[in-house]
Amino acid sequence: MKTLLYTLLFLGTILPYNLKAQSELSGDAGVLPCHLKENPLYQQERDRIYLLIEKQVHHLRGEMQNWKGDSSMKLITKSGSAEAFIRPNAACAASLSFLYRFGKYDETAVGISKKEMLQKEIIPMLRYMVRTHKVGDLKTEDGKAWGDAWQSALWASLMGDAAWYVWDELPADIQKGARNVVAHEADRIAADNPPHQLKLDSKSEENAWDSQVISSALLLMPNDSRYARWEKALQKWAMSSYQRPTDSTATTIVDNVPVSKQFNGANIYNDFTLENHDIVHPDYMGAWIQNAENDVYYLLSGRKPLQAFLYNLPQIYNNQKRLFLPDGGYCYPNGQDWAIFRNADWMPAHAAAVARFNDPEAVYFLRSGLEAAEKMQQRNQDGAIYAPGENYFPSAQGHLSYWLAQAWLELQFAQKELRPALQKTGINYFVDGKILINRTKNAFHSISWGEKIMIQLMPLAKDHIISPDQRNGIGSISVNDTLQRVVLKSVDVKETKNSFVVNMVVQHGKYIQADIRCESDADGQLTIREKLTALKDCSTNSVGTLSFGILNNPNWVYEKGSRTLKLDSQESNVKAASGQIYQAVAKSVKVDQLNFDMGAPSNVVYKAATKLQASRYTDVLVLNAIQGKHEWKQGAVLSENTVSITAR
Template identity: 45%
Template structure:
């Protein structure tokens, strides 16, 4: 046993030190299938323009001019991940496709020698296995996300392997093997409420795939492959899968069950609420499918396990611009539409989903309009994002979309409209999707209700207090927290009604009623009563967040608001306010209409800045500004408004 163990260790050390056989060779068709070529060409052109922008941000490391990076030199996520993602995307362009140096701004040789190799050397040198720290005096690696970053570095190196110096090949293999070994000897975590581990497990699986690509003859390969299947399988397990007899990769699911990361209704929670963005993270593990196909291997069935019903849920939340309706709010950038393109491509090709090709084209249309705004090729406007890896992550996702289409067979394209009511019991969310609007109510992790126009200009912002609003107590800090006391939710084929009792702190109680009707109208009713004698600084309930962005492609940088025929123009970001004491009919851009038989103490409060990558104004249907005293049992509001999203009715 000792001799065998020593033999494995010797082989592993030799492999990492460069004495191994070459990586798995890449085998790829000469061209994509006919129906995919036009979209594929557009994706490649977008990738080249995005690369042009990113290359313009690359600079020498202040401590060693021979090494290059596009961020400051630090060891954390926001400094390593952007560089690793850019490497993967740029290496793709160096190896594949109809490269145009005029668009990218560098020849392939210049891209390799002047950017790719110096950036790779920086990441290899500053990893835990390397010889020097980053400028924050720490090395990177063995972190919660470092396997994800390593996958990007390793896959990029695989693309350009024959052109890399031997010492850099050795260094990349050393980094990949280190992170892969760490994941292989760890058990996948699981969590249902608040903070799913679905995304983390999916990204941790990736480095195991890349380790096999770069070190196919390593004695650890079998362990990496087994761990890859386990981590991928663990990502999207439901509680019900503990009893699931379905065979996946030759074994019943119940035998592979290690814990649940998604609810039985195929939704999940992350960042403490139901989050559509994280429901798309099946793309992390499914995105490894090209690694298998390009090397003549069959992908594990685990890569598609539970993915189709997750994707079906997402279809009900999609908007015409390729974005999502967010029933629990959105703490990331709202205009991430281009980032969803690869998700649809993966589903169209590997899951043969009949709706995915339409959604691919919608996202691509939006991406191209976004990219046309800026001469440097960047897709995202600087004021639309705040996450450091946004631009580089997009480039690498475009690379995987192009490769997936190159490997595609026939792509189904028979989409159908989703219309009617969808209820997610574990998520505590209900949605009614109609041609003109999407209505949502949630009564779980977030208490929220909204009527969102089903159009390119979505108009309504996913403010997490939509439908409820907030109250500030005199002398208090921030708005009072919400607490659900009771929820009764009923639905039919094309309608639903939710009756919620919600407390604002210990001071106020709101009796809320939301009804989504078959004709597209949405009723919002509130009776707000003081529970104690209290003094408020502001009451702002019956909230509707209104998007008002100066740069977004489907907005105009202003909103026109009319109350009972009195119209005002609200320019984006100007922090203006308007109040109406007896409004009965309010129109926003002749799209969103609010009608009430009883007069509303309404207000429109324009924001002065972007928050979370978007500007959100507030339309408030019950507004009491300034210091006011209320007695226990006193009614602050008792209104009922009918909201329509679309052409207003007289």
């Protein structure tokens, strides 16, 4: 009975508001109007972001081509029905339409007049997408129409946003086609229930992007009889995206209903971390910007946003910003399987935190991201932010301009001018994520013992030096020609306000045990003690523990294309991507401003990378190298080493 009451209360608050939205906010063309008042706050940042978008669009326009020679339909990729073909085009169209609709357009920067861009590019791109969707009359060149796919709701929402920005300028066939595509995808999502998963593969991002197509349907079809049903589904999908296990009993009222009554499963941990790609993944923690986009479109159209859009988002961002470094990029305590030089991608999150959460630390990181993006763009004459090979994701260039547009729009709703604040030093312990970090005055320490066991120290500088290699601090051992899987057997954590001590027992397969003690102090020193013991008779082919990935890229804006390596007193210049190998018995190692002090002689190997992996060059520094074949009896100690790491 109580559940029914709450449901009626929810419907009672939504339905009358829908009627108001339809009667008072409908535009003459039958879409919700776009209200954007001038806001003097963060004008300099918005101007810089806008110029980034213009130049990035200039690059994207260079990829523009007629489809099958027909100038009435255009695209920037090959023709196909999958994500790599539809998403870049949808995001590009939305970026072009954004520039047409908003800001002080500079045709010199973009390379085309607004009128020509509309007629020769925006309309042809939208026509291609509406006609090749499943509700259209054509198929892409792989013989399939796009739509009803795992991510097609996102692509349709991007296309819908593009259409909404320039609605009054669109031909009737595209208006009708855009509505048909968006309604089809919105109906599909609205009829389903949001999934949930806590371990390894959170459904938070998918639920948030699925909600967006429903938001687009509301923008394009406010007079549709499905409006109330769509908005109810939008609230449900947005709310489901970032719920925690404790939300199952939460009494907080969101959109007039207790959270516990809206709970259908958790997608994030109680400590506001989440797992995706089998790790605690900062990139996917930041995917909440898709819920924030719903919030922006409600504000733009003059509606009061649903509270579900921002539920739990400030707390997630609070975790994210603990993982950001001074250049606006992340430390990745569990490693990173995507590109790492994505500083510009995170600007919508910072902008939303500035505008909607009033977070002064977000101002600092917004400006850091801006500086990095501008430096990145300066490398490429056509305006591309990413350099060739820097981000292998097919939609990287196409979607980036759209994300920057969202950052610009977010800042339009800033409420106060905030002084940028630096990150506070000290410990953050993510209990569910099994990650401990310590920000000191000049270094960032992290240790993780969940799906990935890693130990890292990075300087608090724009050059990270350390690459997020998933064997950092632990290394690898090969037994009988087989690289052994690393497994945690036990962990003991002690923390204070500014320091931590973690004792771990780790096994390399069933053969070698590593007893590891990791100490982080407030002065910025990280000390690792490791003892390797044979658990049974075995033969090792190679032992390479206490290893660290070293970034050494020829073209990254905060690297110089080489590393200065010092093994005791012997100094070398290691060129990026050179494949150079250095070996020595040394007590100390220095890589630029990172110092590794072993105190006693150790076999050290430094191997420079020869090729890109995950869009970066990662050299490998091994501080405990036992090369060649060795036989070990059960109980034998392979090595005992201590290394103290500092950033100077």
